[in-house]
Amino acid sequence: MKREENKSRCPINFTVEIIGDTWSLLIVRDMAALGKKTFGEFLDSKERIGTSVLTDRLAHLERKGIIAKRPDPSDKRKFVYSLTDKGIELIPVVYEIAMWGTRNSPDPDAPDVWFEALKRDREEVVRLWIEAVKAGSSFFNGPDSVIARLNL
Amino acid sequence: MKREENKSRCPINFTVEIIGDTWSLLIVRDMAALGKKTFGEFLDSKERIGTSVLTDRLAHLERKGIIAKRPDPSDKRKFVYSLTDKGIELIPVVYEIAMWGTRNSPDPDAPDVWFEALKRDREEVVRLWIEAVKAGSSFFNGPDSVIARLNL
DNA sequence: TTTCTTACTTTGATAATGAAAGTAATATGT
DNA sequence: ACATATTACTTTCATTATCAAAGTAAGAAA
Incomplete structure (x- = not known):
């Protein structure tokens, strides 16, 4: 993934390098608008994201501090994703x-x-x-x- | 260019399919914030966009009605790009x-x-x-x- | 009339995407 | 307890996009 290249320190470029792709903002939308929390719920959106891309985008958003990932206490197969303060912003x-x-x-x-x-x-x-x-x-x-x- | 795939009619997806890439918003920024108008001016930003990608993105934004392209009356080699009402929005x-x-x-x-x-x-x-x-x-x-x- | 500039186009290597199939851990139904 | 289903991935591979570099044609400037 070459998408975080730090092309400039312009605030707009900074934001675009994090959420400027086809999927990241749709994941944030699913969380902020619909309250989705798990891998399976994100897979189940109209835009039909693939599993490999979803895995990649979730890891990217987590690494950038937009979302947090925790094990689901009631089902050990699952993880629960949530927006961080930065994500809520x-x-x-x-x-x-x-x-x-x-x-x-x-x-x-x-x-x-x-x-x-x-x-x-x-x-x-x-x-x-x-x-x-x-x-x-x-x-x-x-x-x-x-x-x-x-x-x- | 497969980026306009109409994955869904969600308003957020609609917008993301138009400006959700590495370069489109930076071009809009250069126009709205800095008043850039020509191919050469867009080339000259910190993020160093390549000529082929710039050509592609300008055509894309024009086709989507975000920018307008007119010949420069004072220099027939040049074109002048400007934001449409949709772009200004x-x-x-x-x-x-x-x-x-x-x-x-x-x-x-x-x-x-x-x-x-x-x-x-x-x-x-x-x-x-x-x-x-x-x-x-x-x-x-x-x-x-x-x-x-x-x-x- | 030579040289420069502008807005491209072309080429070819590298990287990202997308669909499909596979996997390991855990849950669920009988 | 056992078979089946579910979940969150990973892997593979074909397709598509990106990037850098070089080339080009029309027009401007000297």
């Missing part, structure tokens, strides 16, 4: 990327509540999203989800 | 990516005024940045630049 990036895609895609596919949430104040949605993930929930799922807090 | 994404990189890079390299601008209100900076590019300037350069408007 990516939520504003993910929000803007989702916003741009929603506005510029000819036919965006997302839960109805996503389009409802976009009508709300950006600052509030981003703040609630960060709080949700810190509380162990995600945008759409869990007791502290954004949609629960906004009553959507 | 990426500025909030670029801002958040730059913000994350600035906060998480161990040794970020950027003009001093960038760090000054980060202390200001996000909404204002993003608004001024969009206005600057629409007026033919960029974040750092031109009569309507963000740093000119903020007196930095």
Whole structure:
């Protein structure tokens, strides 16, 4: 993997060298928006990532301090992946990327509540999203989800 | 180029399939932050993009409606590249990516005024940045630049 | 009219991706 | 207890992308 070449110390290049590929941000999305936590759950997304690439991207994100990997106490075959603070800080990036895609895609596919949430104040949605993930929930799922807090 | 595979209609995947690679966002950065406009100017960045990759990425961004390409009226060898409205809409994404990189890079390299601008209100900076590019300037350069408007 | 510049294209080596099959550890059902 | 299933990988190999270097054609500058 030559993708971490440190081409420059530009802050934008720094970020792009970490999440600027086809899969990394989709994994962060699955965690932050859907609350996915295990290898099998990540495999099960619409974009159909392959196992070898998933293994590679998870190791990459872990090495870069975006996610943490722990053994699952209740099933010793499994590992539980979670966003670190650094990973949670990516939520504003993910929000803007989702916003741009929603506005510029000819036919965006997302839960109805996503389009409802976009009508709300950006600052509030981003703040609630960060709080949700810190509380162990995600945008759409869990007791502290954004949609629960906004009553959507 | 298989990078536009339409893996899903998720808004995040839609955006990532357009700008989720090593170079596309750096080109957008060069245009939005530095006001670069020509092939030679893009070649001349710290990250040292190769000519074949630059040609490919410029064609890709043009095809996706992010940038426009016109002949230079004063030098018929040249082309002038500019951000479309769709491209200008990426500025909030670029801002958040730059913000994350600035906060998480161990040794970020950027003009001093960038760090000054980060202390200001996000909404204002993003608004001024969009206005600057629409007026033919960029974040750092031109009569309507963000740093000119903020007196930095 | 020679030389330089610009925006490419071509070539060939190296690296990343993607699909499929394989594996070892652990869990589950009977 | 035993057979089967599941999980998180690893391996293999064909396809595709990237990168560096050299080449090119149109136009500008001296």
